[in-house]
Amino acid sequence: MSTAQGARARARQEITAAIKEAARRQLAQEGAAKLSLRAVARELGMVSSALYRYFPSRDDLLTALIIDAYDSLGEAAERARDAACEAPPAARWIAVCEAVRGWALGHPHEYALIYGSPVPGYAAPDTTVPAAARIGLVLIGIVRDAHQGPGLTYLPLPAELRPEAERMAADFAADLPPETAAPLVAAWAQLIGLIGFELFGQFNRVVEDREAFFRHAAGRLAESVGLAP
Numbered sequence: 001m002s003t004a005q006g007a008r009a010r011a012r013q014e015i016t017a018a019i020k021e022a023a024r025r026q027l028a029q030e031g032a033a034k035l036s037l038r039a040v041a042r043e044l045g046m047v048s049s050a051l052y053r054y055f056p057s058r059d060d061l062l063t064a065l066i067i068d069a070y071d072s073l074g075e076a077a078e079r080a081r082d083a084a085c086e087a088p089p090a091a092r093w094i095a096v097c098e099a100v101r102g103w104a105l106g107h108p109h110e111y112a113l114i115y116g117s118p119v120p121g122y123a124a125p126d127t128t129v130p131a132a133a134r135i136g137l138v139l140i141g142i143v144r145d146a147h148q149g150p151g152l153t154y155l156p157l158p159a160e161l162r163p164e165a166e167r168m169a170a171d172f173a174a175d176l177p178p179e180t181a182a183p184l185v186a187a188w189a190q191l192i193g194l195i196g197f198e199l200f201g202q203f204n205r206v207v208e209d210r211e212a213f214f215r216h217a218a219g220r221l222a223e224s225v226g227l228a229p
Helices: 003-030 037-044 058-083 089-106 108-115 126-132 134-148 162-172 178-199 210-224
Strands: none
Touching: 003 037, 003 058, 003 108, 037 058, 058 089, 058 108, 058 126, 058 134, 089 108, 089 134, 089 178, 089 210, 108 178, 126 134, 134 178, 162 178, 178 210
């Protein structure tokens, strides 16, 4: 790459980053449903036609923001897992859950973008899936480590759920027993719900010591997927 090409690439990266940062500010002020390329361009002092060279549509910009948010959250979960690598699986699970909560509290508008109400008229493309899967893969990895090490303690499946649990296991955790698949999906959903309740105000005047409450709840989720407390 020539010097001129390198300079152009750096300039493009800087402008792309500035566009996304302005879009995040707009998310915080107006919400994802009101994200506007024209408003972003106006804030940056750009003409709309120039911004379209970076993001051809609002949906393209939303997709970039969503992938960035999932990746940032995934990185927080992975760092917590790695920092607790010497701890028992249940403690690692709790550390990851607390890291997800901490990220959400520090990035409420981005959390709302990826786990809040769907944006009218927007359908997330498949390109968001790898980033979105990062938290799930971290949690599955902790359960896998326990399965290969100290072992799992899980409840038998109801007969009517077994076919679905076997399908789930085959899809995302083929080396784990089907008895863990349904609890893993349920635990993931409950984790996101617990954090959403706190973030969006449903715990107001209900839960006061939220850190202690969350840690206890995360421990119960660990037990539900078969991790020894």
